[in-house]
Amino acid sequence: MKKMINNSVLAGLAPSTKNLLQTVSGLVAVYIIITIISATGGLSYSMSNLLAGLCIYSIVAVGLNLCVGFLGELSLGHAGFMSVGAFVSASITHALSASISSDGLRFLLALIVGTLAAALAGFLIGIPVLRLNGDYLAIVTLAFGEIIKGLLNVFYLGKDDAGLHFSFVTENASTLGDGGKMIINGAKGIMGTPHVTTFTIGMALLLICLVVVTFLVNSRTGRAIQAIRDNRIAAESVGINITHFKMVGFVISAGIAGVAGVLYAHYLSTITASKFDFNMSILILVFVVLGGLGNFRGSIVAAVVLTLLPEMLRGLSNYRMLIYSILLIVLMLFNWAPAVLEWRARIMPKLSVFGSRKKKEDA
């Protein structure tokens, strides 16, 4: 009976909206349960500290999934957009530490500007990048990620009574006037950013990003983006402006990575440019591919599981990353190898998503 009512309420909605509602209610339920557990002291310190981190990785995985899963463009430089968001927002937090006293207001401002800065970086990088195809696009995004990292590594920003001063390559602490303070210290990065990111903020932003992305995918723009992914030439021939729609998707994806960067900067009090390296981009890509291309819920699950996995394997000390890598290979083979998929379709036609799809194709 209950199921029927549920169905009738949801019947009028698009399947992806239904999907979104399920995901959102699931996340809210998880949030409530975890808050209750942590209020009763059932959570270890390291675990409760990790919760915000899980939200951050989930957000950036959702953002990258928009780029890889829906736009169909492999980006190996999303850590670069994260670092733009992180560095811009942390600089704002430090620069305005005297003028705005409210931590919340300052964070909100830092969040908005950091996100916009990452989106702008996405736009600037998108102009040349989106002209290329396939693996060349991937390698150029990788290159941009490395360039952003390289530039931030030699970037110095200081503030004194006269305003902000920046320079490349050389430290300019001595040239600062009265009340001078360094904000970005080259390779040493930004230190002492207030710890504002909490599980609640992380979860709220994750929900917002999820809603934004789902609405985008269901909109006219989203359908155009998927048409381009599925067949670029056919999409072009029905009058879809390829560059425009690719750019929209790419910029939003970069902006979401920026949100995660802002949270990251205010989660760890010290950030350095070298943290946002190629390995970070790859880590995010692993979340997306393992969770399923175009499946935002899967990205979140994969981000959470793969972030928790090394933590849970911590007892195995030296062997944990080895086990992690083996699990990664095995999971990839299990999920993608045609021979394994066939076997899974035979063994468990009802349990396996791939199996049921296969059956439909056969019918």
Next chain:
Amino acid sequence: MSFISYLIAGISLGSIYAIMALGYTMVYGIAKMLNFAHGDVIMIGSYVVFYAVNSFGWNPYLSILASVAVCTLLGITIEKVAYKPLRRAASLAVLITAIGVSYFLQNIALLLFGSDSKSFPDVLGLPALVLFHGSLKIPGTTIFTIIACIIIMLGLMTFVRKTKAGQAMLAVSEDKDAAMLMGVNVNNTISLTFAIGSGLAAIAGVLLCSQYHVLNPYTGALPGIKAFTAAVFGGIGSIPGAFVGGLLLGIIEDLSSAYISSQLANAIVFAVLIIVLLVKPTGLFGKVTREKV
């Protein structure tokens, strides 16, 4: 004179990139995949030489041969276990699996050999060439590296053009299914490509470590990425392209770290790559493929 010595150092670094890039480009041309584990095969190969020379006191050239053998076997094993089951799967799946293999090799090395950096001796021990009454000194390893790279490149080109196995490789890279219908054993051809690429990786590893003297489980990672960049730079899938791309990349990196900033050298290398790809989207020697509707 300092410019010439920087240039020679750049050519030498570029030759190492070129040897690695040859491995990337051949595997990419035939299996259409980025073998991210290539850089880590280089690292394993270097450890083999390190222990063969230091612990067992083998002759350096003999240990290089041993390292080539180990890496060739390793390459074939990786291909059979991790990549072959995914041959008909999406390319992204293969990419992530390759990343998994790369993590696996790094962590195996971490467990077996420890995380501390080993100081790798100049195993070749060749005398330096002194020119212009001592104002220009070229280390023997540098000369060896450059000559080795040229020989390998010419050898590979001859192999691909003149031998039956090489022709099979060309056929598979052109059209896998058509090659199979013509009686080419696609599986063996792909294995052979991985074997050659990994064998070259062993040589590249020894040359890299002999010049920079540092060896740890992460030694191969960044040079691996740069060598792949070099392969893209020259037009991926093209053997002369990988050679030229590697050389140019090495020269640009060395000169920019000498004259501009050593910290910005990597950023400059990648900026040049982007400019080249914007002007010529398939790389310097890449073939333009027409899109069919």
